[in-house]
Amino acid sequence: MTEAERFILKRGEFETTYIIGEKILKHIWDYCNDNQKAIFIVSKNVDEKFQGYLPDFGKIGEGSIKFTVSDGENLKNIKSYQKIMSVMLENQIEKNSLIGYVGGGTVGDMTGFVAATYKRGMKLMAIPTTLLSQVDSSIGGKNGINYGGVKNVIGTFYEPSVVLADTHFLTASEDSYLKDGLGEIIKYAIIEKTDIFSVISQFSDLHDIKNNSQLTRLISKSIRIKHDIVSRDFYDQNGIRAKLNFGHTVGHALESISKSAVSHGRAIVTGMLVESLISKKMGIAEDDFHSIITELMNKFSIKPVNTAQYSIENMLNIIRNDKKARDGKIYISIPVKLGEMSLNAVPIEIIREALDEFSRNR
Ligand SMILES: NC(=O)c1ccc[n+]([C@@H]2O[C@H](COP(=O)([O-])OP(=O)(O)OC[C@H]3O[C@@H](n4cnc5c(N)ncnc54)[C@H](O)[C@@H]3O)[C@@H](O)[C@H]2O)c1
Numbered sequence: 424m425t426e427a428e429r430f431i432l433k434r435g436e437f438e439t440t441y442i443i444g445e446k447i448l449k450h451i452w453d454y455c456n457d458n459q460k461a462i463f464i465v466s467k468n469v470d471e472k473f474q475g476y477l478p479d480f481g482k483i484g485e486g487s488i489k490f491t492v493s494d495g496e497n498l499k500n501i502k503s504y505q506k507i508m509s510v511m512l513e514n515q516i517e518k519n520s521l522i523g524y525v526g527g528g529t530v531g532d533m534t535g536f537v538a539a540t541y542k543r544g545m546k547l548m549a550i551p552t553t554l555l556s557q558v559d560s561s562i563g564g565k566n567g568i569n570y571g572g573v574k575n576v577i578g579t580f581y582e583p584s585v586v587l588a589d590t591h592f593l594t595a596s597e598d599s600y601l602k603d604g605l606g607e608i609i610k611y612a613i614i615e616k617t618d619i620f621s622v623i624s625q626f627s628d629l630h631d632i633k634n635n636s637q638l639t640r641l642i643s644k645s646i647r648i649k650h651d652i653v654s655r656d657f658y659d660q661n662g663i664r665a666k667l668n669f670g671h672t673v674g675h676a677l678e679s680i681s682k683s684a685v686s687h688g689r690a691i692v693t694g695m696l697v698e699s700l701i702s703k704k705m706g707i708a709e710d711d712f713h714s715i716i717t718e719l720m721n722k723f724s725i726k727p728v729n730t731a732q733y734s735i736e737n738m739l740n741i742i743r744n745d746k747k748a749r750d751g752k753i754y755i756s757i758p759v760k761l762g763e764m765s766l767n768a769v770p771i772e773i774i775r776e777a778l779d780e781f782s783r784n785r
Contacts, residue, residue, distance in 0.1 A: 554593055672774075701755065
């Protein structure tokens with residue numbers, strides 16, 4: 424059994440305990456007590472697939488319940504939010520009860536939003552089960568739901584008290600879930616000056632990574648990188664956090680236009696490739712990011728989205744509605760050189776050219 428990693432990261436008066444490793448779910452009991460009622464929002468898929476491995480949530484404290492949800496992007500809407508709120512009221516969940524989730528980023532985004540808003544905030548425990556949710560969405564406090572065809576347009580900033588990132592969920596799953604999260608790890612390697620670039624460059628393929636000790640190491644490094652960036656700009660106000668959005672302007676447009684048929688991870692890696700072209704066209708890129716990212720993607724068999732199947736004008740319309748649009752310009756953090764990003768007002772015409780070039784070369 425691989426040694427688990429445990430650390431506490433602080434931001435202002437908030438602190439989150441992270442436990443990462445193989446079969447670390449038993450630590451759930453360290454953070455629950457018999458007198459505390461709990462509600463766990465659990466992905467139906469994960470509940471079925473990991474039957475017998477997941478704890479009996481009903482045993483946490485008297486009246487505790489598990490509520491299973493059909494996950495995926497369709498969960499992140501107002502109807503599901505209302506449904507969960509009703510279940511909480513019906514079961515007399517109190518402000519000092521515990522709320523937790525088990526699932527990927529969609530269950531996390533929804534539960535985080537519920538935790539932040541139910542009775543103005545409850546203690547939140549995160550049990551992310553995809554690599555993407557373990558290295559990205561469970562860190563940094565952002566949560567939210569989609570509305571009017573716009574992703575994450577309703578949401579808050581709210582941190583979990585405990586994050587249990589169990590690699591068993593990953594080693595027992597299909598490679599596609601790993602690939603999605605690797606896209607975000609490639610992003611960290613490009614945007615931050617740490618050793619994560621050399622670490623992932625050393626792996627020869629996906630199977631090199633798919634073991635509990637390598638995953639524990641990569642997840643811990645990623646959590647620290649994201650936490651460090653977020654702590655310097657929690658409310659996304661001074662441009663530091665914006666670098667985490669690398670690939671997301673075009674990526675979100677791809678998720679929207681495909682009606683979420685394209686997974687978040689694949690959309691983001693494709694977005695990184697297109698946004699690298701933008702950086703080159705604007706004369707900002709000093710490194711050949713398109714080649715660097717493509718090489719890493721090939722290594723891990725991650726395929727970019729065939730953007731030629733979508734109308735560029737429709738994608739641009741989605742991008743114009745993005746949270747990063749102001750005064751007719753789109754503010755995008757694009758790469759300068761490895762570990763250095765620059766927040767730029769990008770004219771829509773350049774985005775059109777980059778999308779066109781990328782689509783023609785598919
Ligand atoms: N809040 C943030 O900071 C942040 C950051 C990045 C992404 N996100 C959000 O995260 C979401 C994407 O997260 P995701 O990729 O985890 O998607 P997801 O929650 O839709 O999970 C993907 C699929 O994997 C299944 N699944 C989950 N764990 C599994 C496991 N261990 N084995 C087998 N199947 C499993 C789920 O049932 C689902 O079908 C998007 O909505 C995105 O906007 C949020």
